[in-house]
Amino acid sequence: MAYKIFYIEDLDPESRIETLKGEGFEIISFKPDVNIDDIIQKISDENPDIILMDYKLTEGSELSYCDAPTIASTLRSKYNDGIKERPIVLISTLDNI
Numbered sequence: 711m712a713y714k715i716f717y718i719e720d721l722d723p724e725s726r727i728e729t730l731k732g733e734g735f736e737i738i739s740f741k742p743d744v745n746i747d748d749i750i751q752k753i754s755d756e757n758p759d760i761i762l763m764d765y766k767l768t769e770g771s772e773l774s775y776c777d778a779p780t781i782a783s784t785l786r787s788k789y790n791d792g793i794k795e796r797p798i799v800l801i802s803t804l805d806n807i
Contacts, residue, residue, distance in 0.1 A: 712734050712735055712736045713735050713736065713759040713760060714735075714736045714738065714756070714757075714758045714759045714760075715730060715735050715736065715737050715738070715758060715759070715760045715761075715762050716738050716740065716752075716753055716756050716758035716760070716761050716762065717730070717737055717738065717739050717740065717762045717763075718740050718741075718742055718749070718761070718762070718763040718764065718767065718778070718781070719739065719740075719741065719763075719764045719767075720741060720742060720764060720766075720767045721764070723739050727739055738756050738758060740752055742767050742781075746776060746780070746781060746784055749781055750781075750784060750785055750788060750793070753785065753793075754793055754794075757794065758796065759796060759797075760796060760797050760798075760799060761782075761785070761796060761797070761798045761799065762799045762801065763778035763781065763782065763798070763799070763800050763801070764778060764800075764801060764802065765777060765778050765779070765800045765801065765802035765804065766778070766802065766804065767781070778800045779800065782798045782800065785798065786798070
């Protein structure tokens with residue numbers, strides 16, 4: 711059984727997606743919306759095993775008010791509202807975050 715990864719990325723995700731697929735993961739790629747509730751709903755709808763997010767999501771999208779830690783925090787606060795708890799992994803190519 712392949713793990714299903716929900717990957718949130720604002721820039722071109724293809725190279726990372728190909729790497730992860732090559733390791734046997736199922737990848738659902740998502741470019742963030744301007745509405746954080748839509749992001750949370752999409753995660754809930756897809757029901758992934760793991761959430762993978764680029765740390766900085768404000769470069770290639772209209773999501774100018776928040777980045778991955780904000781989304782992760784919002785998601786974790788909704789676990790009591792019926793959202794399934796799962797690992798959240800933040801990644802970055804930045805040296806100093």
